Amino acid sequence: MYQLIVENTLTGERLPVAQFNATGDLYIAMTALQSAAPKHLTYKIANNVAKTDTSIREWYINNYGDDELGKGILAENCFADLYAAISEEKDVYAVIGVNDSIIRERLFEGLTVVYNTSYDAIYKTWLHGK
Numbered sequence: 001m002y003q004l005i006v007e008n009t010l011t012g013e014r015l016p017v018a019q020f021n022a023t024g025d026l027y028i029a030m031t032a033l034q035s036a037a038p039k040h041l042t043y044k045i046a047n048n049v050a051k052t053d054t055s056i057r058e059w060y061i062n063n064y065g066d067d068e069l070g071k072g073i074l075a076e077n078c079f080a081d082l083y084a085a086i087s088e089e090k091d092v093y094a095v096i097g098v099n100d101s102i103i104r105e106r107l108f109e110g111l112t113v114v115y116n117t118s119y120d121a122i123y124k125t126w127l128h129g130k
Helices: 023-036 056-063 068-072 079-087 092-096 102-112 119-128
Strands: 002-008 012-022 041-047
Touching: 002 023, 002 102, 012 023, 012 102, 023 041, 056 068, 056 079, 056 102, 079 092, 079 102, 079 119, 102 119
Parallel strands: none
Antiparallel strands: 002 012, 002 041
């Protein structure tokens, strides 16, 4: 499964647009959207679309395999665990297992797709609580 994501380069916000099983349909939609979109909107493809029970380590390694620190992410925790830690104002780095802000940001981006929300909403909840 593939997901088409729109990113606002002015705000950094990323939102899912649609999911596709076939890459041909995905590229047709992406081409049509890109040709009509304002310059500050870009479209990206996310494969290995995560679900709430997807291991954050597995997802991270599938998407950022060249990052050696990803091997330190706790395999037993999933996106639901990470979201709960954010919502309950717990230490997200304890759930992740690696104290690295780039990994945290990338996992937060994964949460935006899983929970169909903006990065800004995830980040503000993490910083300030609900």
